[in-house]
Amino acid sequence: MPQSQLRPEEVRPEVQDAVAAAAARLARAGVASPRVDAELLAAHVLGVDRGRLAIQRRFPAGGADRYGELVGARAARVPLQHLVGSAPFRYLELAVGPGVFIPRPETELLVDWALAVAPGGPTVVDLCSGTGAIALSVAHERPGSRVIAVEADAQALEWLRRNASGRVASSDPPVEVVAADATDPQTLVELDGTVDLLLCNPPYIPDGAPVAPEVSGYDPPGAVFAGPDGLAVIRPVIGRAVRLLRSGGWLGIEHHESHAGVVPELLRAAGFGQVSVHADLAGRPRYCTGQHLAHLPP
Ligand SMILES: C[S@@+](CC[C@H](N)C(=O)[O-])C[C@H]1O[C@@H](n2cnc3c(N)ncnc32)[C@H](O)[C@@H]1O
Numbered sequence: 001m002p003q004s005q006l007r008p009e010e011v012r013p014e015v016q017d018a019v020a021a022a023a024a025r026l027a028r029a030g031v032a033s034p035r036v037d038a039e040l041l042a043a044h045v046l047g048v049d050r051g052r053l054a055i056q057r058r059f060p061a062g063g064a065d066r067y068g069e070l071v072g073a074r075a076a077r078v079p080l081q082h083l084v085g086s087a088p089f090r091y092l093e094l095a096v097g098p099g100v101f102i103p104r105p106e107t108e109l110l111v112d113w114a115l116a117v118a119p120g121g122p123t124v125v126d127l128c129s130g131t132g133a134i135a136l137s138v139a140h141e142r143p144g145s146r147v148i149a150v151e152a153d154a155q156a157l158e159w160l161r162r163n164a165s166g167r168v169a170s171s172d173p174p175v176e177v178v179a180a181d182a183t184d185p186q187t188l189v190e191l192d193g194t195v196d197l198l199l200c201n202p203p204y205i206p207d208g209a210p211v212a213p214e215v216s217g218y219d220p221p222g223a224v225f226a227g228p229d230g231l232a233v234i235r236p237v238i239g240r241a242v243r244l245l246r247s248g249g250w251l252g253i254e255h256h257e258s259h260a261g262v263v264p265e266l267l268r269a270a271g272f273g274q275v276s277v278h279a280d281l282a283g284r285p286r287y288c289t290g291q292h293l294a295h296l297p298p
Pocket of ligand 1: 130
């Protein structure tokens with residue numbers, strides 16, 4: 001029976017049909033979360049939150065075609081965040097696109113830990129800042145902080161500056177953006193011995209390790225790979241942390257799950273105490289923390 005002969009309550013909503021078909025298409029393309037991505041793309045086209053998708057029936061003029069294009073691009077493994085132009089991270093919606101690493105949900109846990117150990121009014125350094133996900137979250141959630149974000153890559157710096165210029169709340173302290181190599185002993189040398197908290201999500205995948213098409217095609221290689229053992233940035237960052245942190249200050253550094261043995265060893269060898277490895281929500285060892293004890297009184 002043609003839809004025109006059905007009562008209104010029997011007309012199948014165009015949006016729900018399109019989302020179901022898109023989810024099936026994305027699943028066939030190997031997308032990890034096909035239904036969620038199909039819904040988020042539809043919500044993007046409709047200009048509504050995903051939670052309101054269930055009550056949407058029809059796309060606006062041109063919307064169905066636009067949705068088809070976006071689903072096609074996602075099936076070709078363009079990252080969802082590039083298609084919608086932003087990535088959620090804790091309370092923030094960060095601008096992302098070509099040339100910058102898309103922040104990952106597991107990194108939110110490093111921020112949880114950081115907020116728990118940070119003293120009042122801390123000086124916080126985020127090395128390898130990318131979009132500024134860590135730095136901007138700390139500034140937003142700990143308004144009395146001084147937060148400095150260090151990034152080396154020119155394209156990533158553009159995204160970082162763009163995100164840093166759009167503070168979420170007027171009470172958020174401005175994040176200071178520094179264009180520098182996090183592994184250079186001269187970077188932030190004027191802060192040596194004063195930093196309360198040093199956070200870092202560096203590149204850490206061993207060169208040549210297999211990664212998802214979204215990563216190989218869209219995350220900048222310099223944001224992902226770090227030498228044959230994946231430790232080419234982590235090693236010098238730990239050395240830099242020893243100098244930057246005040247006595248009793250904390251380092252939190254994200255790493256690959258295969259580094260759950262070596263990174264704590266590197267921290268202990270550098271003089272850190274209270275060294276712990278923390279798991280992500282899937283139970284994988286994901287970041288390592290330690291306290292700089294070198295100058296603490298006995
Ligand atoms: C894995 S991404 C993490 C970005 C961001 N911290 C996050 O959690 O979403 C690593 C970032 O470190 C930057 N980077 C790599 N080597 C660097 C270095 N030696 N100094 C400063 N930044 C570096 C890359 O450009 C990239 O933006």
